[in-house]
Amino acid sequence: MKSQPSSSIEDYVKVIYSFTEWQDKPITSSQLAARLGVANSSVSEMVRKLKDQGLVDHRPYGAVRLTAEGERLALTMVRRHRLLETFLVEELGYSWDEVHDEAEQLEHAVSETFVERLAEKLGHPERDPHGDPIPTPTGRVEHPSAFPLGGLDPGHAGRITRISDDDPEMLRYLAREHIGLDTAVEVVRRKPFGGPLVVRIGGGGAAHEFDVPDSIASALWVHSDAPHEGCTIESA
Structure with a gap:
């Protein structure tokens, strides 16, 4: 055995x-x-x-x-982790900056039966609170068509589909600015002399311009149905 x-x-x-x-x-x-x-x-x-x-x-x-x-084992753990993060946010009221460390502790203790019942309870979600895809029980992963915000050209518009969870303080900052998954975003311009990226956040009358430093731009991924000219894939 x-x-x-x-x-x-x-x-x-x-x-x-x-x-x-x-x-x-x-x-x-x-x-x-x-x-x-x-x-x-x-x-x-x-x-x-x-x-x-x-x-x-x-x-x-x-x-x-x-x-x-090794990948099969990794996907099993990723599925556990992201389902637990989703459960903590949706059912227990955790904020998205709190769940990573909590899920790290829990993922080693739960059984496969618990994980599958948790998935059923949650309605078999396809992504976690940060937009990362949740692998299926068979290890299939559906990644969205998305590109780092910092690699997009002016005029490119879409919706934020993934936010890196490496930095909890950044997640808290984005939450205060009402920037999250599915938020509409359009690249306006890059300020000169290595300045921040200027983007338009939101739609309609609520839209406003927002300066995004490179440290945040590299952590925000924008959905795109087709690659945009000038897009680059960068590390999250």
Whole structure:
């Protein structure tokens, strides 16, 4: 009988997957250490363990990539995490900046039966409170057609479809400014001399211009039915 992966292994494969979910660039050991808040030596030891278990491919000084088996485990954990985040917001009244750490604790403790009953209770949601897609029980993921706000040309309009949850303070700031999922946004211009991006937020008479620094522009993803000329895909 195959043993249950440890919580550390589950955390590692989930972080590796999440790093590459919205970009093609693979994660390095040093980036993995920074994201997990552990020493490089600890990462090296764990990566060797993951490789021995057939969960990652890795060569010395190279990037760390999930195998098919590693990706299956990662998607299981991502599904748990994002369903739990959705439950905490929709059913328990958590704000979107509070749920990540709470879900990190809970995802290792719940059973698959609990996860599937939770999904049924929530009506099988397709995205979490930050717009990240929730994998199906079979591991299928439907990513929206979306591009980072900072890579869009002036005149491009759409709706915010994903907001990176890496920075809780940024999420609180956006909430205060009434900027969230499905908010209408249009790129107006870039202020000169490396200034912020100017966007128009909202629609109709409630629309207003808003200065967006690069740190926020890279965290906001805008839905687009077709790639817009000049769009670039950047790291979230």
